[in-house]
Amino acid sequence: MSLLRFIRTGSPKSATTSLKNLRMNKRRIYWITGLVITTLIIFLTLRFNRYYQKLPPLEEDVVIKVSEPKLLYGLPADSFHIEESTVARNQNLSDILIDRGVSAQAVDQIAKNSVSVFDVRKMKAGNQYTVFYSKDENRSPLFLAYNNNGVDYYLYSLTDSFKVLAGKHEVISKRQTMSGVINSSLWNAMKENNMSPLLAVELSDIYAWTIDFFGIQKGDKFTVIYDEDFVNGESIGLGKIYSASFTQAGSIFYAIRFTQEDGDSFFDEKGNSLRKAFLKAPLKFSRISSRFSNNRMHPVLRIVRPHHGVDYAAASGTPVVSIGDGVVLQKSYQPAGGGNFLKIRHNSVYTTSYMHLSKFAVGIKTGARVKQGEVIGYVGSTGLSSGPHLDFRVYLGGSAVDPLKIKSEPAEPVRPANLVKFNTLRDSVLQILKVKVM
Numbered sequence: 001m002s003l004l005r006f007i008r009t010g011s012p013k014s015a016t017t018s019l020k021n022l023r024m025n026k027r028r029i030y031w032i033t034g035l036v037i038t039t040l041i042i043f044l045t046l047r048f049n050r051y052y053q054k055l056p057p058l059e060e061d062v063v064i065k066v067s068e069p070k071l072l073y074g075l076p077a078d079s080f081h082i083e084e085s086t087v088a089r090n091q092n093l094s095d096i097l098i099d100r101g102v103s104a105q106a107v108d109q110i111a112k113n114s115v116s117v118f119d120v121r122k123m124k125a126g127n128q129y130t131v132f133y134s135k136d137e138n139r140s141p142l143f144l145a146y147n148n149n150g151v152d153y154y155l156y157s158l159t160d161s162f163k164v165l166a167g168k169h170e171v172i173s174k175r176q177t178m179s180g181v182i183n184s185s186l187w188n189a190m191k192e193n194n195m196s197p198l199l200a201v202e203l204s205d206i207y208a209w210t211i212d213f214f215g216i217q218k219g220d221k222f223t224v225i226y227d228e229d230f231v232n233g234e235s236i237g238l239g240k241i242y243s244a245s246f247t248q249a250g251s252i253f254y255a256i257r258f259t260q261e262d263g264d265s266f267f268d269e270k271g272n273s274l275r276k277a278f279l280k281a282p283l284k285f286s287r288i289s290s291r292f293s294n295n296r297m298h299p300v301l302r303i304v305r306p307h308h309g310v311d312y313a314a315a316s317g318t319p320v321v322s323i324g325d326g327v328v329l330q331k332s333y334q335p336a337g338g339g340n341f342l343k344i345r346h347n348s349v350y351t352t353s354y355m356h357l358s359k360f361a362v363g364i365k366t367g368a369r370v371k372q373g374e375v376i377g378y379v380g381s382t383g384l385s386s387g388p389h390l391d392f393r394v395y396l397g398g399s400a401v402d403p404l405k406i407k408s409e410p411a412e413p414v415r416p417a418n419l420v421k422f423n424t425l426r427d428s429v430l431q432i433l434k435v436k437v438m
Contacts, residue, residue, distance in 0.1 A: 007135060073130065073145040073155050074167060086126055092251065093120040093146075100131060100141045110156055114164040116153045118146075125193055150236030157434065169231040173239050179223040179434060182216055185200070189222075198238055199224060204284055206255050206266050209431040211248055212404065214288050214312070222246045223433050245433040256429055258422050260415060269430065271414035271422055278408045279323040279372065281312065281352065283379065283391055289313040289389055290406070306398035309353075309393035316358055316388040318379040322370045323352060331366050331381070337361075339382025340392065350396075350406075355391035356382050407412035 087096070097107050111120050125144060133144040151171055157163045169430040180193040186200045203224065204213050211254055227239030229380045242254045255266045255274055266274045290311035326346040336339050338355030342364070345351050381388045382401025394403040414422045 020437075021205065056060055063394075073143075073153060074165075075132060075143060075145075075155075076137070079135065081135055081139060083131045083133065084128065085131075086128050089125045091125065093123060096129065096131075097141070098143065098156070102123075102141055105157065106162060109164045110158070110164065113162050114154070114156070115162045117166050118148070124148075150231055152406060162424060171221055171236070173227040173231045174184075174230060175225070176228050177223065177225045182220045182222075183218055184404075185215065186222075196228070196235070196238055199226070199241075201284070202226075202238065202241055203244060203246070206244065206274065207246060208279045209279075209408070209410075210253050210255075210274050210280070211246055212280055212282075217249065220246070220248045221432060224431060243429045243433065248344075252432065254430070256422075256426055257415060258418075258425060260418055265353065265411075267422070269426055271419060271426075273411040273413055275411040276322055276408040277411075278406065279321070281403075282323050282352075283314055283318055283320050283390060285313055287313050288373055291402075309355075309391050310377075310393060310403045312390045313387070314379045314389060318390075319375045320354055320357065320377045320379060320390055321373050322376050323351070324372045326352075326370055327364050328364060328370065328376075330370045331360060331364060334383055337383050338381065339385065340377065341383075342376055344376070349397055351395040352403075353391075353393045353395075356380055356385045357394075358382065358388075 018408055053360040069078055072082070073079065093111065094104075094107050096304045097110070098104060114120050126424075127149075130145045130147075131141055132145070134140045141158050143158060146154045148154060151168050153167050153169065155165045155167060168317045178193060178195050179200075180189040180195065182189045183192070184201065187197050190197045190200050203222065207213070222244065224241060224244040227243040229236050229239050236240070240257070242257050246253045246255075254269045255268070257264055258267055268274060287308060290307060322344055326348045327343040328342060329345050329351065330341065330343040331340065332341050334355075338353075340355075340357035340360060342354045342357065342360070343351060344353075354377060359375035364370070364376050379388050379390050392403055394406055395403050396406070
């Protein structure tokens, strides 16, 4: 029954019943619809919660890292086939490139373009070079990088413009504190402790006025604080030396680098300069084969007579330096005695002589001025000599004195105005050196 039927029939009872039924049906529809919607919401909420729980928690700031390409001589290494090699003896740029398919005309143009950047004729045997090839099946050579030394390199484009670029590797300096005990020599002690033997040369220069390196004994020890330079993780040599301690015959000698108005120099713990008026010896890393004596058996003449000098045995050609500033008094050859001979006047009191030289250094002549540490000649065996060595003599007021016993005044100490700053540096350095001394 419907409301329309009531209108047609005119029955009030039928119309009332139909209206009630309609209202009830609407309620049922609303209730069922609400139930369905509620159920759907609950279902979707549960599904969403399960999915959400499986996801990793999000951080407030999400940073996506993109790895940068590895650069080699400024080029992305992953984009090329790479070949590394070293320059062979008597090999030049033309040999290297032509063997890899670069035309002679291209090599000629590359060499011309390189003139203002690097002279390709100065490529050295043993130096490293790297060839960059294309990654396609042709494997064409595209670039060549020549490593001139640990820092400088030259990059050659092997196509198109044949450009030549100069570059420098990034140098990273690392502070090192190393110690060692001497069993045979300073040089060997460096090698035994995995240190650069060049440290031996540096220490001998720093302590040249203080320590007799020809009198080093087993058990002497040292500690040194210095920078070591690295390129791509590989050591390329020594940087600056900051301080050192050297124990010889029970005495400790400190060397502390300190900068004053006139530059860097080394001082002991009291602020006295390590630089004296004279060097301890006129040559490096040798042994004393004969000392100052009034009655030595001459090794050639086989007679006993005075030897008023010190003989330093060394390889022929070893550089000989002047132990102090001075003027060359005599340059001559003594066939019956000293062979190639030099005498240098340092001041009104001291004179030194150098004998048996194989040859003189360029520019050395009578009247020439020389500086402390300047090379004046080379070890030899000229004159009456049983083998290569240097006969070195010192004269005080015209009389021969033992070169190993002369004393010279130190150079200027730390200036009073700089003492507070020096003492602060000294205290921090000595803490490290005393801890490290073995």
